[in-house]
Amino acid sequence: MSDDQSDVKLEESSYSDRKRDKDRKRSRSPRRKSKSRERDRKRSRSRDRKVKKSRSRSPKKTRKKRPYKYWDIPPPGYEHISPAQYKAMQASGQIPAEPLTAPAVGPTSADASLNYAGSSLSRQARRLYVGGIPFGMTDEAMMDFFNHQMRITGLAQAEGNPVIAVQINLDKNFAFLEFRSVDETTQALAFDGISFQGQPLKIRRPSDYKPLPGMAENPTLAVPGVVSTVVQDSAHKIFIGGLPSYLNEDQVKELLVSFGPLSAFNLVKDSATGLTKGFAFCEYADVSVTDQACAGLNGMQLGDKKLIVQRASVGAKNAQQQAPVQLQVPGLNLNQGAGPATEVLCLMNMITPEELVDEEEYEDIVEDVKEECGKYGIVMSLEIPRPIKGVEVPGVGKIFVEFNSIIECQKAQAALTGRKFSNRVVVTSYYDPDRYHRREF
Known part of the structure; x- marks a missing residue:
């Protein structure tokens, strides 16, 4: 039985016993306090030993800091994040890591740059x-x-x-x-x-786009058949001015692709009304045709407008000097220009050489053109140069119509420009009658 339990029983027996018990407790009190003090001293000595022990180890085994690798050091602009966060961003592909000396193996190599x-x-x-x-x-x-x-x-x-x-x-x-x-x-x-x-x-890109360091901002591959609506500034960017308001994007494109496929095209429109401002920009997939297109289209008459077609970039003159080309545009006389009104009208972008090979199709084209032009005056003659295998025939792809008078020719020119023939936009220009009669197409 413990001392505490005996104390309780003695307290219940009699007052004297309780008094005696109290005296006994008083006599024991110093011993308990001394034991308590002894335990405290033991604990304090134990703590001191631990502290001394831990302090004594530090000078004996000093750890050298392992030098940080590249992925642990945030570059300029990333000082606000911790090395651990920076490393995690590298692992996720948000920040380019150091080049690897050996290619990654396994399915995780692709996932690391994507997920x-x-x-x-x-x-x-x-x-x-x-x-x-x-x-x-x-x-x-x-x-x-x-x-x-x-x-x-x-x-x-x-x-x-x-x-x-x-x-x-x-x-x-x-x-x-x-x-x-x-x-x-x-x-x-x-x-x-x-x-x-x-x-x-x-x-x-969205308006809140912010480029990530080390990541490309422009696509590295072109999609065949897709004409971008953004024409990047370059030596091959072309300006097309003086466009009639009735021509839409598809019609202007059809005019341009007669020189080759486009890689980019933008018909500039008013943001408020959506109407064309009368000018556009483009770039050809084959940049070598840039000068040919400029020379062939510049000065061309479209209705009551005359086209202005030239390189748009600052470095255009240097590009032309460095890479001169022989201007040989199929089906287009580059020396004629729009010129003054004459009785001979040249129709372009209406036919292809392949359509002229078949005799029956050729006759149908002649008949259609004669009938339509006859609505505006008397057709004196009509010439459609046809391709000959193994021979370069000048003027293939153009149609020449001679009217009885200049006034009749002007009526036809105003009416036919911008019309569609076989889903192609008709382009017109006056032609020198003397050259026409000499068959200098």
């Missing part, structure tokens, strides 16, 4: 604005279209869907695409100008 869709820091760089979307467009249809295009063009860099989210504003006819990776987002800019359900789409 950072959850990063808020890269989200701005993983979004694209898409303007001019068809009315009634759905998120699912838009996502399916771009994922399909990314796969068939080889721009998708891994299995699965590159586009992970779509937001559509039906009221203003635009959408935002969110991609799984920054690089795939950049490559998707190559779809700018792509036709979707008959409408060309404008693809841009």
